[in-house]
Every structure is written in C-alpha cells, then in structure tokens.
Amino acid sequence: MVEGFAKVIKYALFLANVIILVGGVSVFAVGVWTLADRSFMERLLGNDLYVTSAAILIATGVVVTVISFLGCFGAIKEVKCMLLTFFIILFMMFIVVLIGGILGYVFRSEVEKQMHQEMLMxxxxxxxxxxxxxxxxxxxxxxxxxxxxxxxxxxxxxxxxxxxxxxxxxxxxxxxxxxxxxxxxxxxxxxxxxxxxxxxxYMEMKDFVKNHALILGGIGIGIACLLIVGMMLSCALFLMIN
Incomplete structure (x- = not known):
C-alpha cells in the first residue's frame, strides 16, 4: 500500500475518476439530445459537422464512462497494469474528444457560409x-x-x-x-x-445552431481537460507504486 503523498495522489485519482464519470454521462446525454431532438435541421444545414461532432461526443461519453470505472478500481487496488491501461485509453479518448470539441467550435464559425444557400435551394x-x-x-x-x-x-x-x-x-x-x-x-x-x-x-436557426455548437465544443474541451488531470494523476501513481 502506498503511503504519504502517494496516498493523496491515489484518492485524488479516485475523485478525478468520479468527476470524469459524471462528465462522460453528461457528454453522452448532450450528444443524444442533440441528435434525437434536432436531427430535422441536418437537411437544411448544408454541413454535417454539427451531427458528426455530436456523434463523436456520444461515443466518447460511453467509453469514458466505462473507463472511469477501470481508473477507480486501479487507483483503489493500486494495480499498475490497470493504471497503465487506463492512462493509454484516456490519452486516446483525449484526442477523440478534443477533435469532437474542435469540430463543434469550427462548425460554429462555418455555419453561416452554407446554411443560407442550402435553405434557399x-x-x-x-x-x-x-x-x-x-x-x-x-x-x-x-x-x-x-x-x-x-x-x-x-x-x-x-x-x-x-x-x-x-x-x-x-x-x-x-x-x-x-x-x-x-x-x-x-x-x-x-x-x-x-x-x-x-x-x-435562417436567423432563428443560425443563432440556435451557433449557440448549441458552442455548448458542444465547450463540453468537449472541458472533458478533455478533465482527462488530462486523470492522465497526470494515473501516471504519478503508477510511478509511486513499488
């Protein structure tokens, strides 16, 4: 069993995983809400980045939720191989969720270029x-x-x-x-x-989509930051376990 500062890292990692679990569920819920309740807008957008970013966040939300359990168990039991696996998977999820968040933000600035013409046509x-x-x-x-x-x-x-x-x-x-x-x-x-x-x-839809895309992007980037904290703590605990 780890002692001293390593013990602090251990429980900090456990707490971080609980927060990541909540974040993963939130990402999944927002993504599902976006696709299910606003899918009628896709045909008039002229751009599928909106739906793509939501789909990425849904998939990532599911994986992050499951993986957070692995992180909690690895921290409490101090299993090095589980911590290493947790770190690798978190790193991959960090890349994916960051891409989803960036897609949502990029779409926010691109929406005006195509939507008006697509709606008119x-x-x-x-x-x-x-x-x-x-x-x-x-x-x-x-x-x-x-x-x-x-x-x-x-x-x-x-x-x-x-x-x-x-x-x-x-x-x-x-x-x-x-x-x-x-x-x-x-x-x-x-x-x-x-x-x-x-x-x-057009004006109503543009304002809605831009604001909603900002939410998607913000959530994606926020979860990415949480994953960084999880990676740092898991790496630190991995190195401290004898």
Whole structure:
C-alpha cells in the first residue's frame, strides 16, 4: 500500500475518476439530445459537422464512462497494469474528444457560409422531396418562423419560389401558420402577413445552431481537460507504486 503523498495522489485519482464519470454521462446525454431532438435541421444545414461532432461526443461519453470505472478500481487496488491501461485509453479518448470539441467550435464559425444557400435551394423542393418537406414542417413551428428573408423582402415571400404556393389561396406552407385548425390555416395561407409567423427561419436557426455548437465544443474541451488531470494523476501513481 502506498503511503504519504502517494496516498493523496491515489484518492485524488479516485475523485478525478468520479468527476470524469459524471462528465462522460453528461457528454453522452448532450450528444443524444442533440441528435434525437434536432436531427430535422441536418437537411437544411448544408454541413454535417454539427451531427458528426455530436456523434463523436456520444461515443466518447460511453467509453469514458466505462473507463472511469477501470481508473477507480486501479487507483483503489493500486494495480499498475490497470493504471497503465487506463492512462493509454484516456490519452486516446483525449484526442477523440478534443477533435469532437474542435469540430463543434469550427462548425460554429462555418455555419453561416452554407446554411443560407442550402435553405434557399431547398424551398423549391418543398412538397417534392419528403426529407426537405419534413425538415421545413418541423423547423417552422419549432422556431415560430416562416421562410427566409431575401433582398429585403419579408421572409414569407420566399415561398413564391415554390410552385405550390404561387396561387392567391395558398401562399405559405401550413407549418407557417400560428393556429392549426382548418379554418385558421385556410385564412393564414391566403393572407400570411397577418396570420403566419413572421420571423426569419435562417436567423432563428443560425443563432440556435451557433449557440448549441458552442455548448458542444465547450463540453468537449472541458472533458478533455478533465482527462488530462486523470492522465497526470494515473501516471504519478503508477510511478509511486513499488
């Protein structure tokens, strides 16, 4: 059994692993929430870095959670081979989770370059492409928005680019309407200016994705820092065990 300062390192490593365990569960939960609850946005983003970074963090969260048990057991039992294995796996997870965090941060700065064009190009495909239709129908009620502003026009006007909304009785999709009963939808589609959402979907989605990507990136980098602490303590305890 180790004594003195080595004993402090031992219990510090145990505590660090408990924190890493909590962090791993948190990363997994945030990643699952991102993919499950916001997957409808992927088709309109024009970039898969958002989903990729979340997927990386989910996988890493699972591995880190499992490995933290190995670190706790190795610290308490003072098993050198387990501590060495723990250090190697933590180092690999550090690289992966850091990449996931950086991808989330990079995506935050890249999102504006492609998203507006991708959303604009998808407007004529509405009702002709099931994935695009489902994406818009989920997006507009969620953000309480309608279309995209182009050349200083109201955002609702962009739906004139779709052949399904060029008549006087249907000028916007049903998902633009504030109220969803049949009479209200009919009135809304004929006179969207007063009865449809008036927010710009691009602006709403851009702000959401950039803020959420910052959270993903921050969590990834935060967990990476925790892994560094775990690696340092496991290495120190490994060297102190006779």
């Amino acid at each position: 998808s407007v004529p495909l509405y009702k002709n492409d099931t994935t695009v239709t489902d994406a818009w129908d989920a997006l507009q009620p969620y953000f309480k928005c309608c279309g995209i502003a182009v050349n200083y026009d109201q955002s609702q006007e962009v739906w004139k680019r779709n052949s399904n909304f060029q008549s006087s009785d249907k000028r916007v999709p049903e998902s633009c309407c504030r109220r969803r009963d049949q009479a209200s939808v009919r009135q809304c589609q004929g006179d969207p200016g007063n009865y449809a959402y008036d927010k710009d979907c």
